[in-house]
Amino acid sequence: MLLQLKDISKSLGKFRIKDISVELPEGYIMGLIGPNGSGKTSLIHIILGLYKANAGELLIDGMSYEDSEVEIRNLIGTVLLDELFDHSATLKENGINYGAYYKNFSLEILEMYMKRFGLDGDRKFKKLSKGEKLKFQFAFALSYEAKLLILDEPTANFDPSFRKEFFAVLKEYIADGTKSVILSTHLTEDLDKIADYILYIEKGSTIFSGDIEKLRDTYRLITGEKYKINLLPKEQVIHVEEGNYGTRALVNHRLRYTYDKEVTVAVPTLEELMYFITKRDKGDKRR
Amino acid sequence: MKIVIQPQGTLAIYEQIVNQLKNAIVTGELSAGEALPSIRALAGDLNVSVITTKRAYEDLEKEGLIRSVPGKGFYVCEYNTDYLMEKQLVMLEKRLAEVIGDAKQAGLTAEDIKEMIDALYNN
Amino acid sequence: MTGRVIKDYFAAFRWGNFKEKVAHFAYLVFYFFAILPTIVGFFETWESALIYVLMMIPTIHILNSGSLHIMKMPKMMYMVPLTKEMKREYIVKSAIFRICFCSLLGMICTLPLMLLGLCSAITYVIIAYDYVTFALLLCGMNERYGLEERNAWQEARSDCRGLIQGIDMIITVISLFLIACMLSWDTNEGMKNIYENLLFIIPAILFQLPLTIKHMKYWSTAVEKALSYERSFDK
Numbered sequence: 001m002l003l004q005l006k007d008i009s010k011s012l013g014k015f016r017i018k019d020i021s022v023e024l025p026e027g028y029i030m031g032l033i034g035p036n037g038s039g040k041t042s043l044i045h046i047i048l049g050l051y052k053a054n055a056g057e058l059l060i061d062g063m064s065y066e067d068s069e070v071e072i073r074n075l076i077g078t079v080l081l082d083e084l085f086d087h088s089a090t091l092k093e094n095g096i097n098y099g100a101y102y103k104n105f106s107l108e109i110l111e112m113y114m115k116r117f118g119l120d121g122d123r124k125f126k127k128l129s130k131g132e133k134l135k136f137q138f139a140f141a142l143s144y145e146a147k148l149l150i151l152d153e154p155t156a157n158f159d160p161s162f163r164k165e166f167f168a169v170l171k172e173y174i175a176d177g178t179k180s181v182i183l184s185t186h187l188t189e190d191l192d193k194i195a196d197y198i199l200y201i202e203k204g205s206t207i208f209s210g211d212i213e214k215l216r217d218t219y220r221l222i223t224g225e226k227y228k229i230n231l232l233p234k235e236q237v238i239h240v241e242e243g244n245y246g247t248r249a250l251v252n253h254r255l256r257y258t259y260d261k262e263v264t265v266a267v268p269t270l271e272e273l274m275y276f277i278t279k280r281d282k283g284d285k286r287r
Numbered sequence: 288m289k290i291v292i293q294p295q296g297t298l299a300i301y302e303q304i305v306n307q308l309k310n311a312i313v314t315g316e317l318s319a320g321e322a323l324p325s326i327r328a329l330a331g332d333l334n335v336s337v338i339t340t341k342r343a344y345e346d347l348e349k350e351g352l353i354r355s356v357p358g359k360g361f362y363v364c365e366y367n368t369d370y371l372m373e374k375q376l377v378m379l380e381k382r383l384a385e386v387i388g389d390a391k392q393a394g395l396t397a398e399d400i401k402e403m404i405d406a407l408y409n410n
Numbered sequence: 411m412t413g414r415v416i417k418d419y420f421a422a423f424r425w426g427n428f429k430e431k432v433a434h435f436a437y438l439v440f441y442f443f444a445i446l447p448t449i450v451g452f453f454e455t456w457e458s459a460l461i462y463v464l465m466m467i468p469t470i471h472i473l474n475s476g477s478l479h480i481m482k483m484p485k486m487m488y489m490v491p492l493t494k495e496m497k498r499e500y501i502v503k504s505a506i507f508r509i510c511f512c513s514l515l516g517m518i519c520t521l522p523l524m525l526l527g528l529c530s531a532i533t534y535v536i537i538a539y540d541y542v543t544f545a546l547l548l549c550g551m552n553e554r555y556g557l558e559e560r561n562a563w564q565e566a567r568s569d570c571r572g573l574i575q576g577i578d579m580i581i582t583v584i585s586l587f588l589i590a591c592m593l594s595w596d597t598n599e600g601m602k603n604i605y606e607n608l609l610f611i612i613p614a615i616l617f618q619l620p621l622t623i624k625h626m627k628y629w630s631t632a633v634e635k636a637l638s639y640e641r642s643f644d645k
Contacts, residue, residue: 029337177327196336261388
């Protein structure tokens, strides 16, 4: 197991991260999803060992930060939204300077990825655009044989063509079955095709944690006429939305449960799932 | 062997993979003892999550259609074609029954339905 | 590690960082007023103008350095594999570097005043001493509340730590004012005698020495805090 979180809790001012448990084996991609301000970045800071959890256990490749921080940091590659590198140094200098701290850093690999991402090693870091800065961080994260990539919202700043390339690189990265990726994002479209595990958090609490097939078994999106939707068992319905051309409802699905023949039953995409659950919670607040 | 995934289909993606692999086995496109593509390779080719193809293979393994050889991959089992065929028939019957039920509600007679089927079959 | 420390020290001087700390520069107004006695005759004699410029350069630098460099590492250094000892080395070296750099800058900039005969040797020694304490008070063990502390303060809804740092600020403003008085005395009314010099030495020692010692006592705690990203967090 590459990453294990067990009942991680942390208070950050008024905000609290509550009892988050996750397991991510080698060779998979985990999507960390949730609306803005749900605690994704804070959770990533906990996984990176920058914040220390108040309670719970965090193991990376079976090691804890208390005992083997240096070993763990050699295993982790990160892309954060912060601008972490020297602004006045060139990309190559940055790579060499910071790479020197890593056991397995390879300048050739870094230059290979920089070329692939269209980055010029002789340019100064400060001259790059926001997206290019993230590309460079990504290339650097790949350059020292890290086993766990932790990526915080990088895709929003990538143009569509690079987004494709980005996901291709992630797939190559996990292809040999020894490395894993944690990708936090609120753009879930791409995750439907690539994520193996999903951790869905909202206001610091877990909504769902597990593999994406289990997620697809757990929820169904029902479309049909209003009175048919109203006949659905109340305890299963999560949120109903009435539209001009039929009513849609997100329900908790039970295995082998048969729905009325006149409604359409579909597996919701992550986006639809998030939309309905966020709506439900807003509704709760109003009441 | 060809597998086509419909992203917005009513069937879950893993079910689509299971069904199409089953068909390939029934029609003899995949013969006994033949090696299947690896979980990761298939996921890459179909552009779906690894966990999805893994689940499809596990389902097929549970049904006894394929078996995994640790460290090597998945292989098609020796199977009973007749038994499989029968299972396919049962499934088709069930789906047809659904269609006929809908047709009855729409007020079609048995003749209408037969006509429709003939027209579609010859198409 | 020393190279990294020096690079990071100068790398912190960039516009993006200044923007975040813009409120701190309100203090510049106090410093400006503190230095007023030297500005008398700024446009009349070149000596006054020179004193003013040479005093302002290191003061502004120390103030900048004090708001940009606090007891913590750049975020990247918390993420690369460093042992605790390496982190401690970085933190200690960077604190020592900025104290030395800032006080040396103060001493070097004011040295021409003595060489040109604008102030007496004893005045220069007091000025040099003042710059060392400035560097210690304003950018030596300068630390902000980390996340943990901030939570505690939020609950208590009090901010007396900010008050203490404010006192440091006031002390430095007062001593800057005294320096300015000394210099204008030396240039405009002739060199002070030994008793008149005591007028400035005693308050300097009375005010600054206890505070400096208080800061030195806090040294090891500040270093320990800076080892953790969370506890040295600043925003």
